[in-house]
Amino acid sequence: MPFETNHSLLNVILQWALILCVISVIGTFVGGVSSLMGGGKRGLSEFFGVISRALSDLILVSPQRIFALATLTTRESVRRKALWIGAVFLVLFMFAGWFIGDSDDTTPAKAYISFVITTIRWMLLPLAVLLSCWGLPADIKDRSLHTVVTKPVRRSEVVLGRIAGYSFVITAILLAVSVVGYAWILRVVPERSQRQLISRVPRFGGMKMLDQNGDAFAGVNVGDMYDLRRFIAGGTKELAMWQFQGLKESDFPNDQSLRLEYAFEAFRSYKGDISTQIEFSIDLVNPETNQRVRLGVQPVNEFSSEIAHDLKENQTENLILIPRSISYLDGETTKTADLFKDLVANGNLNVEIKCLDAAQYLGVSPGDLFVRMPDRSFAVGYWKTIFTTWLMLVLIITIGTTASCILKGPVATLTTFGLLILGVFLKNGLIMRLGKYYSDGGEVVGGGSVEALYRLVSGLNESTPLDESITKTVIETLDSGVYAMLYLAQYVIPDISVFDASIYLANGFDVPLATCVLPSLLITLGFFIPAYIIGYFGLQIRELEAK
Amino acid sequence: MVLGVSISMSAESVVEIRNLTKIYRDFWGRAKVKAVNSLSLEVKKGEIFGLLGPNGSGKTTTLKMLLGLLFPTEGEIKILGKQAHDVSKNERIGYLPEESYLYRFLNADETLDFYGRLFNMSAAVRKERKDKLIEMVGLNYARRRQLKEYSKGMTRRIGLAQALINDPELVILDEPTSGMDPLGTREVKDLILKLRDQGKTVVMCSHLLQDVQDVCDRIAILYGGELKVLGDVKDLLQSKGETQLITSKLDPAAQAEVEAVLKKHGASLHSSSSPVVNLEELFLRTIEESKARPGRRYAPGETPKV
Ligand SMILES: Nc1ncnc2c1ncn2[C@@H]1O[C@H](COP(=O)(O)OP(=O)(O)OP(=O)(O)O)[C@@H](O)[C@H]1O
Ligand SMILES: [Mg+2]
Numbered sequence: 121m122p123f124e125t126n127h128s129l130l131n132v133i134l135q136w137a138l139i140l141c142v143i144s145v146i147g148t149f150v151g152g153v154s155s156l157m158g159g160g161k162r163g164l165s166e167f168f169g170v171i172s173r174a175l176s177d178l179i180l181v182s183p184q185r186i187f188a189l190a191t192l193t194t195r196e197s198v199r200r201k202a203l204w205i206g207a208v209f210l211v212l213f214m215f216a217g218w219f220i221g222d223s224d225d226t227t228p229a230k231a232y233i234s235f236v237i238t239t240i241r242w243m244l245l246p247l248a249v250l251l252s253c254w255g256l257p258a259d260i261k262d263r264s265l266h267t268v269v270t271k272p273v274r275r276s277e278v279v280l281g282r283i284a285g286y287s288f289v290i291t292a293i294l295l296a297v298s299v300v301g302y303a304w305i306l307r308v309v310p311e312r313s314q315r316q317l318i319s320r321v322p323r324f325g326g327m328k329m330l331d332q333n334g335d336a337f338a339g340v341n342v343g344d345m346y347d348l349r350r351f352i353a354g355g356t357k358e359l360a361m362w363q364f365q366g367l368k369e370s371d372f373p374n375d376q377s378l379r380l381e382y383a384f385e386a387f388r389s390y391k392g393d394i395s396t397q398i399e400f401s402i403d404l405v406n407p408e409t410n411q412r413v414r415l416g417v418q419p420v421n422e423f424s425s426e427i428a429h430d431l432k433e434n435q436t437e438n439l440i441l442i443p444r445s446i447s448y449l450d451g452e453t454t455k456t457a458d459l460f461k462d463l464v465a466n467g468n469l470n471v472e473i474k475c476l477d478a479a480q481y482l483g484v485s486p487g488d489l490f491v492r493m494p495d496r497s498f499a500v501g502y503w504k505t506i507f508t509t510w511l512m513l514v515l516i517i518t519i520g521t522t523a524s525c526i527l528k529g530p531v532a533t534l535t536t537f538g539l540l541i542l543g544v545f546l547k548n549g550l551i552m553r554l555g556k557y558y559s560d561g562g563e564v565v566g567g568g569s570v571e572a573l574y575r576l577v578s579g580l581n582e583s584t585p586l587d588e589s590i591t592k593t594v595i596e597t598l599d600s601g602v603y604a605m606l607y608l609a610q611y612v613i614p615d616i617s618v619f620d621a622s623i624y625l626a627n628g629f630d631v632p633l634a635t636c637v638l639p640s641l642l643i644t645l646g647f648f649i650p651a652y653i654i655g656y657f658g659l660q661i662r663e664l665e666a667k
Numbered sequence: 668m669v670l671g672v673s674i675s676m677s678a679e680s681v682v683e684i685r686n687l688t689k690i691y692r693d694f695w696g697r698a699k700v701k702a703v704n705s706l707s708l709e710v711k712k713g714e715i716f717g718l719l720g721p722n723g724s725g726k727t728t729t730l731k732m733l734l735g736l737l738f739p740t741e742g743e744i745k746i747l748g749k750q751a752h753d754v755s756k757n758e759r760i761g762y763l764p765e766e767s768y769l770y771r772f773l774n775a776d777e778t779l780d781f782y783g784r785l786f787n788m789s790a791a792v793r794k795e796r797k798d799k800l801i802e803m804v805g806l807n808y809a810r811r812r813q814l815k816e817y818s819k820g821m822t823r824r825i826g827l828a829q830a831l832i833n834d835p836e837l838v839i840l841d842e843p844t845s846g847m848d849p850l851g852t853r854e855v856k857d858l859i860l861k862l863r864d865q866g867k868t869v870v871m872c873s874h875l876l877q878d879v880q881d882v883c884d885r886i887a888i889l890y891g892g893e894l895k896v897l898g899d900v901k902d903l904l905q906s907k908g909e910t911q912l913i914t915s916k917l918d919p920a921a922q923a924e925v926e927a928v929l930k931k932h933g934a935s936l937h938s939s940s941s942p943v944v945n946l947e948e949l950f951l952r953t954i955e956e957s958k959a960r961p962g963r964r965y966a967p968g969e970t971p972k973v
Binding site for chain 2: 173177182184185187188189191192195196199262263264265266267268269270271272273274663664
């Protein structure tokens with residue numbers, strides 16, 4: 121739903137602006153009060169002098185000076201042999217084929233693609249950290265920066281020049297290794313799997329399941345707790361219905377047929393006939409006129425490709441083709457319906473799936489059926505993946521440079537790595553726990569970390585309530601403080617796993633703009649601005665001379 | 668409050684320092700060194716001002732505070748009418764650091780080009796200035812060599828060239844002749860005098876007293892961060908109770924006659940050599956005296972007795 125995406129995008133930006141405002145107001149307030157206490161009225165006016173100078177320094181930067189500083193940074197990095205990483209990458213490629221080639225299964229291309237993207241990410245990530253964290257401290261230590269700042273150079277220009285210079289170096293290396301990686305993928309992926317090198321563009325729809333009476337229900341649970349799928353019983357009226365939206369005739373030029381791709385699962389409650397697949401029916405329904413067209417019957421593809429091959433059913437793609445003009449049986453008579461005229465109403469189309477084999481089950485989840493829009497070439501997805509990787513590297517460079525404005529090389533490196541690692545863990549561990557904390561109204565069994573520690577030390581089990589006492593109040597206050605800080609931290613610490621688009625690419629999907637490229641772009645931009653400000657102040661209020 | 672220090676507010680003062688104090692602190696904020704102590708002085712437009720003092724007397728610290736590299740603990744600085752932390756003042760300043768802190772992986776050409784870009788100079792202007800300056804400091808033969816291969820004197824020369832890249836009004840030189848060969852020293856001194864002739868102001872510090880004596884109009888002597896002597900070099904070095912007569916060569920009879928005339932006026936001929944004390948004497952005497960009488964400071968209007 122495009123509208124909803126825009127809406128949440130606006131929300132995200134507003135939330136970001138709010139957080140930035142709150143932090144700057146707090147910063148200004150703390151700074152103002154402490155300078156008032158330290159230096160009285162004069163301290164306060166000095167403080168506001170610093171703030172107003174900062175505003176002009178941050179905004180009135182000279183592109184030419186930034187360019188000069190960026191060029192210098194680039195030269196410096198080249199001199200520090202940063203480019204050698206590209207050579208290491210080439211060597212890896214030369215040998216990687218030995219290890220990956222054999223691990224063949226149904227999707228060999230996946231292994232190669234993941235390998236290339238993962239290698240690029242994990243080789244350039246430390247390079248970005250090291251480059252950006254060591255350059256500026258070395259410049260300060262050698263005092264070469266001192267000569268620079270006796271020229272009309274604003275400290276903000278130093279920060280921007282550094283970020284731009286490192287980004288340029290990283291971009292050059294990234295481009296080089298990506299081109300090599302691309303060529304390598306095309307070369308090593310076996311001929312028969314080349315068709316996996318594609319960027320499929322899925323259009324997902326909302327799914328609901330209806331029971332025998334046509335009421336919504338949650339589906340049958342066949343007992344596999346790790347499976348996202350819910351099941352409908354075969355040979356009954358139970359069905360799964362997808363509601364697709366925004367289908368436009370113009371998206372399918374030259375009378376292309378509309379393709380549905382599926383990935384259902386079969387669950388056999390008894391063995392049945394093992395030489396035929398479980399089948400399901402597909403009905404297209406116009407959501408407004410309720411005109412219904414039985415499209416046909418399709419096998420689930422429940423066997424692995426080898427067995428399927430033996431059965432001479434080597435169906436490699438789970439595709440349902442819907443021609444523009446559909447002939448179907450209505451009772452005894454054959455009728456034809458036009459896809460876009462008769463079935464799609466204002467871009468909406470419902471698709472109903474029923475399992476045909478009695479007493480067998482068909483497993484479905486929302487992502488299991490999608491409209492496959494016209495495919496894009498593998499190159500499109502590949503370069504989008506490289507683009508999000510680039511955004512990640514720029515983000516890392518921004519954070520690293522900022523850290524190096526305040527800290528010395530080793531400390532800045534540790535800080536940056538720490539933040540990145542924290543960011544990844546935050547996403548998976550912390551946010552879920554926080555979610556639970558808030559959804560349970562702050563009531564977690566055994567309490568927060570401080571309470572848990574208290575229970576550990578005093579030997580209380582986690583379900584015994586604490587005595588009502590001052591201790592309890594203190595513990596709970598501390599715990600909610602910890603949670604509040606963690607809550608803030610999840611916004612302040614970037615999650616670099618967002619930038620990993622290889623999961624789409626390796627599985628043959630195009631990298632979606634709305635859920636991957638745009639968030640990556642926003643995260644990088646969102647961090648860039650505060651990092652720039654912090655870096656500027658780090659250099660500005662620091663006496664470069666005093667060591 | 669420093670005794671009777673007042674600075675005449677002249678419109679043409681380029682640098683004004685008032686009660687400047689710098690205390691270096693350690694990581695915990697504890698005072699470590701009081702490098703400059705209540706220093707007040709003024710540099711006028713068009714003069715060559717020399718800062719003298721033994722090692723560790725706070726000369727470099729003072730210059731760095733002027734440039735905004737260090738923040739004063741107390742006191743005020745006005746430089747070219749602006750605050751020390753105002754970067755726009757740097758448009759009109761050239762600075763040669765004590766040691767040339769340059770990028771060692773650049774060559775002379777690239778170095779000057781880089782600093783030229785920082786002044787937003789156009790490519791044509793950069794090229795013209797860079798050719799002229801490299802020629803001037805005599806590095807034409809080495810302009811494509813990386814600075815890490817330079818000798819100390821060569822590094823000083825390129826440092827001097829970068830200080831002049833923007834054709835500054837105020838040139839601040841921290842020991843400009845250190846590491847230079849005699850010829851280089853001569854050239855630097857000539858250059859400084861030439862800069863003054865062009866109407867620029869030069870603030871320099873140096874240990875080489877002869878250099879200072881040769882070029883400076885006014886000097887200040889610092890000791891332990893305090894100002895001990897301030898004044899015109901001529902005044903400071905002029906010997907008060909003596910008159911110097913330089914004549915064309917006199918034959919012994921004429922000389923006897925002159926001596927007789929002097930005797931008649933109650934004067935005697937002390938010596939026929941130069942009566943001007945040299946700076947070395949003044950410097951050593953000031954340091955001696957400062958050690959003997961700690962806390963005594965320069966008071967305006969005073970001229971040390973030599
Ligand atoms: N970064 C610093 N941290 C702590 N103390 C310092 C620092 N820089 C200088 N000092 C101290 O300040 C005092 C003045 O030093 P400064 O460099 O200004 O002397 P100077 O007059 O330039 O000496 P020199 O003739 O040797 O160049 C010295 O005692 C020195 O130890
Ligand atoms: Mg010095």
